[in-house]
Structure formats: C-alpha cells, structure tokens
Amino acid sequence: MAPEPTAEPRVQGVKLRDLPKVSLHDHLDGGLRPETIVELAEGTEVALPASDPAALGAWFADQSESGSLVEYLTTFEITTGVMQTREALTRVAREFVEDLADDGVVYGEVRWAPEQHLDGGLSLEEAVEAVQEGIEQGEDVAEDAGRSIRVGQILSAMRQGDRVREIAELAVAFRQDGVAGFDIAGPEDGFPPSRHRAAFDYLAGEFFPVTVHAGEAAGVSSIRSALLDGRALRLGHGVAIARDVDVVSREGEEVLVQFGDLARWVRDREIPLELSPTSNLQTGAIAHWGSQIEDHPFDLLYQLGFCVTVNTDNRLMSRTSLTRELAVLVTAFGYDLDDIERFQLNAAAAAFLPVEQREELIDLIAEGFAR
Template structure:
C-alpha cells in the first residue's frame, strides 16, 4: 500500500518526546515578542520559521539549543505559557496525535516572576483549554506533561519534588534534559532516586550528543525507563556482511541489554539530521534499529526548529526509507505501551483509537473520520 501524506495525517499517533518550548507557532512568537519587547531575527512568520530551521541545522547540539533563547523569552508569563500550551495540543490533535507527553523545564520560565508552581499551573491550564478545543473540532487527545530538570543546573531535586506534587494534576513523568556532553545524568542521582522511591517514572536524554557512556549511566546508574533519543546505541553495534553477502549485526553488551529488555528509544529523525546523527532519513539508524527488534518509537522533538510534525516524520520514513503502514502501527503501539500514563488509560486509547484507526487505514477507508477521532 502506497501511503499519501493525507493518509498519514489520518493515522492515530503517539508522541513521547516533544518539547513545549520547541513547538511554538512562528506567528505566536511574533505576537508574544511584541507584547514583552523581545527582538526577533524576523517579524515575518515565514521568515522566522526559516530562521529557526537554519539556525538549528548547524550540525551541533549546543548551537541547536541556542535557538531556544527566543522561544523562552516569550514564555515567561502566565498568558504566554497558557497560549503556547493550548496551541500545542490543538496542533498535535490536528496532526492525528491521540496521546502526547509534552516536556518543558519549569526553571526556564521564571524570569517574569512566576514561581515553579505557577509555571506548572499555567501550562496545565493551557493544555486543558487545548484538549477542549480539539474535542470541539471532533478530535480526542490525551496529554500529560514531563516537567524537565536541566542537567547543566542544580535544581533537579527541587523540580522532581514539584513534579511529584503535581502527579495528580497532569504530570505523568519526569525528564532530564539539556546539553549531554559534559553533564552526565549521574550528577542528578538524588533527584532520580527520590522519583524512583515514589514509584514515579522518568526518562533521560542520552545517546544523542554523547555516546554509550551516557546511555550506560542513564540506564545502569540512574535507572531510566526510557532513553531520550538513544540512537548512539549504534556505537555499540557492528554492522557488516558475512562471506555469503548476508547482512549481520554484532551487538555489544550494552546494546544487547537495551534490546533484551526492550528499553524504549525516543527517536527523533529530523532533529537528529540537524545535529549530525545522520546525513539523511534513509541513512538514519531508526530503520536498522527497528529491523533488529529494538523498542523504537517515533517523535518530532522540536517541531518549530525542525519544521516537522509526526506526519512529516512518518512521510519522510515512508518515502525515503520504505516504511509501511505496518511499521507505523508497530512503532505507535510500542510508544503507547511505553507511555507514562496509567496502563488502564493507554489500553483504552489503543482499543478505542489506535487499533480502529489503523484498521480503517488498512481497509482503505483513509478519509473516514473514525481514523482521526478513534470513534468506532
């Protein structure tokens, strides 16, 4: 079956790795920047969108992270955070996403005088408004948050404690983010240990800018349940051909551990191209990792900086790497079963939205509203 872009938009999707401050609409940035007096590289929506992509495509993670200066500058108020959160949900739902975990670092939104709790309150309020707006448009979406601690700073224990206080108010997990090189996750062991003792899930960015040492620390020292990106696990895998010309993969001990225990990889192909992980979608390791049986999930990371969406990520894999409808169903189900929302809730989403949506696509009923809303 040849999938068109419209077919892909209609598919139900699950997002585990999406940064709230990396998914703003360019027009919204311009509006909010005018309100707070922040100077932008461009005040034309198309021009600003192009600037973000160009600046984020330098091939270096640290340069990539510099683009957040502008999105953070316009999200220091309650109104700005609410608007950005609401629009993120609406945009994701319009793209067919039925479950999303949005991550953001509360400590990066305090310059306007908000407290950590006020930041969380503003985001949760905006998410609720976005869910209501999506519902009115006939799209059902469940959204949870992953408050993040920045690994280059020292507030992880405080952020973790605040996250636990909001576990019944929309926070479904915790994330350790920020520049990977030079800031190992083990610096934040007290915060992570507290989360684990409270039976609260967390994920750690590892295996993006740094390699196997970062992944090993995240898993074996810090006990992460998922790997944010994780694609540098390829550093522990030797690919080659045998004397008969057959492809083979020799896995090191760490790669074997990740495979055997089906540690979910939150893979973000378009973002990885910008930071130098691969030269093209066809060469990106996501396909090889999928073929070897790793627990691969597909994610947009920062929709603004990569000019992407879940549908664009899928369409690129379909057209450049030969992915099929069955492949997308597999990664969607893998993501759903490894979400941080309660198992009972994910089981309902799978039964009511994901499975009917893919069944409709398989039957060729791509334009049926049920494939968008999940209503059988």
C-alpha cells in the same frame, strides 16, 4: 536536511495525517507557532531576527541546520524568552495541543523545563499550573472539533544546573495534576545523569516515571548512565545505542551483527527509544553513520528488534510534524502501514500511563489502523 515529503503524504492510499498517533518526545518551547512568537514578543525585550512569521519560521529552520546540539539549543533563547508569563504559557500550551490534534495525535507527552520560565515573576508551581490550564483548554478545543486527544506533562530539569532535585520534587507534587513523568535536558556532553544520582534516587523511591535525554550527543556512556543512574524507563533519542551494535557482514537484506552488552540489554528489555529522525540529522546525532536521513540507524534498530518510536523533538526548529516524520521514514526506508502501526503501538505501550489506559490507547490505535 531531510527530503520534503508531499504536502499530504499517503501510504497505501491512506493519509498519514488521518492515522491515530502517539507523540512521546515533543518540547513545548520547540513547538511554538511563528505568528505566536511575533505577537508574544511585542512589549518585551526579546529581539526577533524577523518580524514576519514566515521569515521567522525560516530563520529557526536555518539556524537548526548547524549539525551541533549546542548550537541547535541556542534558538530556544527566543522561544523561552516569550514564555515568561502565565498568559503566554497557557496560550502556547493550548496551541501546542491544538496542533497535535490537527496532526492526528491522540495521546501526547509535552516536555518542558519550568525553571526556564520564571523571569516574569512566576513560581515553579504557577508555571506548571499555567501549562496545565493551556493543555486542558487545548483538549477541549480539540473535543469541540470532533478530535479526541489527551496530553500529559513531562517536567525537564536542566542537567547543567543545580535545580534537578527541586524539579524532581515538583514533578512528584503534581503527579495527580497533569504531570506524567520527569526528564533531564540541555547539553548532554559533560553533564551525565550520574551527576544527579540523588535526584534519581528520590524519583525511584517515589516510583515516578523517568525518561532521560541520552545517546544524542554524548555516546554510549550517556545511555549507560541514564539506565544505571537515572533508572530511565525510556531513552530520549538514544541514537548512540547503534554504536554498541557491530555489523559483521551484509548479504542483500541479511545483516549479521554482534551486540554489545548494553545494546542487548536495551533491546531485550524493550526499552523504548524516542527517536526523532529530522532533529537527529540536524543536531549531528547520526554523524557517525552519515549526513543523510537514509544514514539514520533507525531502520537497523527497527529490523534488529529494538523498541523504536517516532517523534518530532521540536516542530518549530525542524519545521516538522509527526505526520512529516513518518513520511520521511517511509520515503527513506519504504515502510508500509504495518510498520507505521508498529511504531504507534510501541509508543502507546511506552506511554507514562496506568496499564489500563495504555491498553485502551493500544486498542484505539489498532482500531484506527483497521479502519
């Protein structure tokens, strides 16, 4: 488990929570408040391992320490189970945005899989509309509290299923109504992006932004397929790209490396990596390098010039926030405010927004750090 930072972490005297942040990789069904799960489970067939919110939160955290992505994903049976009505989806989305705003996030992208929320009778379109309603409510609540935040949806299709093309078409249909991008999620190993080449061809033809979960549990080949078959503009996690970098020698702070063709392409094209330090540790994504947060190749990738961004993945399961993830990295690698600003600028530039809005977001980040 990553070490716990202080309750209100600071860098150079500045509260990390007060700094403007950008969140690119954060799952809706991984960001519920434990008390909300308890309340939504009432009157449903969802059996909870604990009825006390604090105990339930601890259970999710304990279950997520498996070191396996497949085991990690089993906890979502509970969260998706209580998100099967319009009211539940709207509430969860509203609270999701409120919690991001409270953490200093000024722009976020929330990813979720509509196909997993139809058991209560909703259509795919109704589910997307319910989440969008909640997002807009959350933005309004934040505005009333003096915080400004904008959140876009990323629709994820389950890569082990047969509805990927359908979800791709759904995403394009809602591109003017809150949906910013497309993703495939679920068990990575054995379900490469190439399996859904036709859906990605369709999205490319529609000039629709794509990010793909890759390089978390299936190695370098998954990243290759995400770029070639999925035409991914960003890599969901992408940790395994470090396996295509051979460290030839180290002398103090000097590191001599040899890049593989794929790693060089990802670095030179500045393809953003949606890294999630605590989650990557929990799912075993960094097991090739070690079992502590200090073993994460995040710093190596950053120092070598890769476009790294910092994300939470699943705030409930990892008991984390973007502030906490940044604090963990500061503790592990000694980063300062300039480094943290760079991570936010990388994320702002990678956002699935029109270029004018990305530039405005970059200016907002720079102004916030200058203050």
